[in-house]
Amino acid sequence: MKKTRLWLLFVIITYGGWVNAQFMASGTITDIDGNPIVGATVIIKGTNIGTVSNLDGNYQLDIPTQSALLEFSYLGYSTTTFSVAPGEDIANVVLSEDVTRMEEVVISGLATSVKRSNLANSVESISASELTGITVPTNTQAALYGKFKGVNISANSGAPGGGMSFKLRGTTSISGSSQPLFIIDGIWLDNSSIPAGLNIVSKAQGGGGTSNQDNPSNRLADIDPYDIEKIEVLKGASAAAIYGSRAAGGVVIITTKKGKSGKTVVRLSQSIGFTNMLRPQGVRQWTEERVLGSNFASSIDLYRSAVANDQLHDYEDELFGNTGSMYNTRLSISGGSDRTQFFIGGTYKDEEGIVQNTGFSKQAARINLNHKLNDKIDLAVSTNYVHSSSDRGFFNNDNSGTTMGVSLTSTPSFAQISADENGNFPNNDFAASNFLETAAKITNNEDINRFIGGGSVSAKLFTAERQDLKVIINGGIDYYTLNTTAIFPNSLQFQSNGNGLNGVSIQAFTKNLNTNISAFLLYSLYGANGLSSRTQFGISQADFDRNTILGEASNLIGSQTNLDQSGTRDITQTRLIQHDKGFFVQEELNYQDKFIATIGLRGDKSSNNGDVNKLYYYPKASLAVNLHEIMNNAIDQFSLLKLRVAYGQSGNFANFGSKYTSFVSGIIDANPGIEVDDLLGNSNVAPERQTELEFGFDVGALQNRLLFDFTYYIKSVDDLLLEADIPWSSGFISVVTNAASLENKGFEIGVDYQVIQTKDLQWNTRLSWWTNTAKVTELLVPSFTTGGFADFLGQFRIKEGHSPTEIIGVGGTPDEDGLTVFGDAEPDFQMSWMNTLTWKRFDLSFLFHWKSGGEAINLSTLLFDLGGTTHDYDDIDLDPDKLMGNGPYRVSQIGVNSDVMIEDASYLRLREIGLYYTFPDKVLGDIGLKLGFSGTNLINVFSYNSYDPEVSNFGSDGLSSQVEVNPFPSSKRFDFHIMAEF
């Protein structure tokens, strides 16, 4: 570090010289329609001498040499060059929009970015138009589906407000999180999923405690997708090494919209839509014979009277048949002078769910300001306030028959459980709860108030013709309070007459504060020989402080819900405190855009490691070779030919608390005691380490109208942390240990093609294809099963030489573990196809997403079978002997053969479709007007025998996706839009 500093000072002192201004170049920069482009950059190629265009698109630039090649660039437009010399000093240029995105700048270091055409990694990015231009995403994560190669995004359920898990290039952790790090405008975003403590009612996790089967949303849902200008995804360590110990799951970098100099633009949009169930299953059709042959035989009179009175119910429809209305209002105002730009955005959203009394609402406001204090100092501030509230119903696994989904499974259509004319619900004699009553009476709400704010200062310390030195300091805070309220009144079937706990009120308050600050020195040198370099050195610090207080009150007094209005109270507090510090150094070299090399190193230490002051180092290196530049674009057919290779390492922390062996409290006769906890801590715990090698090539043909990219990666993760089973006779259940390695390999292929480019008709299409295979390469503990309920109900198995996501069960032809592999959660491949068609004033966009292969564990159908109410209970197509109905057959296989529960989870979806019409200007004077229709998940093709193959009972933890236990079903949505701009 000290050496670097001295070297910088040395450069500053020794570099110098005198030159003369020879002449002045000037001109106007416009777009294809002749509108001036404000703020476009003009530089003398190969130097940092330059300026920007003013409000009329005009520029003037002193040229110190006899002639020069000027380079004109602007975000979203193709870069153009123009030669100037004395007498030929007027350069008017027209910039065309960059449809290929090769000019887009992509992050390459903590303080630098690089043109995509010079990038050595496969870093994917999408812009606002792809994010929110087609349809109304319910939240940011829902807008990302199918839009990134190598990224597997999966909804945990259909509950309003989200709940999603991400996997970037496969599984990267077994017991820890595979979730990426989210960074918005330089602020480290918290993306926790904080359970509401429903376990006291659902008993999903047996012995108590807050379980992750509560189906919480994850906090990325707070970010308003309409504020986002761009999302970049660093999928593996080769790109993400700059983020060190937190980046093993990849990094998602979100940049919000900034104001632009010029006229103030006001955009107002309103959408109105509705949502309904994606895939109703139907209910079992009863006959007298079927009733008598079932566990419901004693209810035959009830069946007969239901038939006589025409009172057979489709309870699936009564529970999930709500057509939810959806409103989304969006206002943005942006503009500014050449010194100060602002962006103001506001969103009001109100969406109902497909279950009565569920829904999601959000109010969000953002103000982003950029200000040029003087020639040397730039300031940027981004602030965001969000209030969101989601009512999520009561679903997923339970062991008390109380969730609506589980209760539905044992309720036949001839049960009479609807409310009477006074609104009183009868007891459901077929289950522990009456789900219609539950839907009507319970509250399960997440309410969040969140402030995300950050700022940066960039100051030029020193500048010269071919070099400059900048310091950049940025920081941010992410603060929220989350209040979860779950109320189960004591008038519910399962909370009254001695059932349950006579009314339960569970209220949790979480306060979360993340702060991060970093400082960088950035030195750029533009060598006369065409070799330019950028050197950066930076330090960073991040602090995390979360405090959750969970109060559980039962024996509620009357209809009171305050915690103190109760007979029994229990309180739990969970704190998470972590301090990280690190440094980062990187050198980027660019030789005439022909060879672009980067080498860097990050060092991190953290209070979460066993040794808090030990630095863990994460190196990176990459090289891009632009063959077309080397050959001086000699091959006409290829406008781009790039080879690239990148290598990097990154880390993943142990779950908080892994280094401690703790006591938990136990109370007896109001006296507290201490009990050794289940987890044996490891005071030497170290981060998991990921190493990624990625290589690929990019080819552009037809003047970059056709782009093809190919990437192959090998990503290995060592020192994987396991909460490995320890013999239970030790008194512990598991021990934290760095004891495994795994490897992901995969291909990513993309084709972008501007098929038709005429005045009236444009058609752009993008086809992406990706696949990943994973293998456990080393396991220092015996193979084990995890992530489900039991082997015979399907679990994941961690076994050396096998896929970490393989799904095993009993029956079939068991291997040496006595288990049979029935599938793998990892899909064979995924593919997406994005199209945008413009015909005159009509825009049509649609996105197909195909996930082929991959299995899921379907326990919903099993519970319906046990309840005797499955929609296909009486169909005969599973039993090889063609004797038993599907229901009895599946039941007969419990504990015998798990095959029937492990199903193909492939799907093909029309993720998004949008059709818009833009009115000609004349119609409304200065007001631009656009009308449209859009839909989400309108076409769904899958054979999976439940609501949706995309599901996770256990939320986004570790491996545990693709396990289904009666979730909140997925939905499709339709929206109508009107947008005005003036």
Add this chain to the structure above:
Amino acid sequence: MMKNYILYFRPSWLLFLAVIFIGFSACEIDEIEDPNGPSLSGVINNASRSDLQLVVTGTESLLRKEINFYYFTSGIVGRDVYLFTSADPRYTGELLGRDQSVLDNAGFYGTRPYSGRYATVKNTNVLLEAVANNANRLSLTTAEVNGYNGFAHAIQAYEMLMALNLQFLNGIRVDVADPFNLGLFLTYEESLAALAGILATASNELANAGADFPFTLSSGFAGFDTPATFRQFVKGLEARIAIYQGNKTAAASFLGESFLDVAGDLYAGPFRPYSTASGELVNEVFRVPNQSEALVAHPSYTEDIEAGDDRISKVAPRDTLKLDDLTATYDCIVYPSLSAPIWLIRNEELILIRAEARIGSNNAGATEDLNVIRQAHGLGDYSGATDDASLIDEMLKQRRFSLYAEGHRWVDMRRYGRLSQLPIDRVDDDVWQEMPRPVTEDE
């Protein structure tokens, strides 16, 4: 003419900046103590007297950990009860050996009651270690040390006996103090002998522990909360193990020092207390009667019970409930509320152990003891044959109804080789001899 480089800030600023950079990254991160609970090493190495009290209370509390699964598993396999629930098929599937299904060595029914017992054992070992490490520093008297150790040894033997009841011929580990260096599995007989040895140690320690414990116990040990009275509980446990070992003489001798009282309350004995008060644990065996989620009586209970036996009150008629081809018409109400206690051992069992111990050597005495039980439950004196075999039948019958749903019938039928006499409800059902050794214990 212009200068080609501009230094915007004075060199002193740069120096200032450099100092910030260096200072910022050089400073150390402080170790953070676990914010969520006391640490194990702190207690073992640096315990206070109040810490020791906390470990004692925690140990008592742990007696309840996962214990509901012990009573479900033993009750279902021993055909005392069924648990009907729509939430898990295993209660009416694997545990009853339905069709071809077999027990899973990772199934909760075998693993959770097992791990729960060893969690208590861990706490007792922490107590032993903390007492040994801190006795000097805390100036503990020998009597006080014996008090702590006697308590710890007694509880750990009790808990391991529960684990052994689940594991039977698989045997268990008894030396489990060091998680990274666990003792070998002992055979069933070796395990019983080892537990008997631990109880003998406890008994000795308690005999030399003075008049009072240096700690307090909960209401569950009311009447057993001094070294002398606690030792009567230990003697009862020693009698239970001796009778399991078939050592009737030893059993009778232990009973002499136990809290056995033929004239006393049959429910006298230490228990696990439950409460619905704030922060307390509730009895999770309890199920609300007459619901679809139900702990129901095995139909044979009401079929086999003698007319006039007041133990019929341990079950209550209910609406007929069917699940998985099983039918129930009675709920098991042995645990009638969320705050109903679960006994560790009680006087009624001790009387029955004495009856059992006397069979073969004092059949008249055995009959007398059995009649104490019969009379207490509203039945006339035993009138059958008094040969050994007949008395064993009668003794097992009385144990069945007296200790119904308290985890005994499966163990009793097993030690007399009578598991095949337990009723089978569906053609292909099985009666399991023991739970599989938990998956994590594979050697």
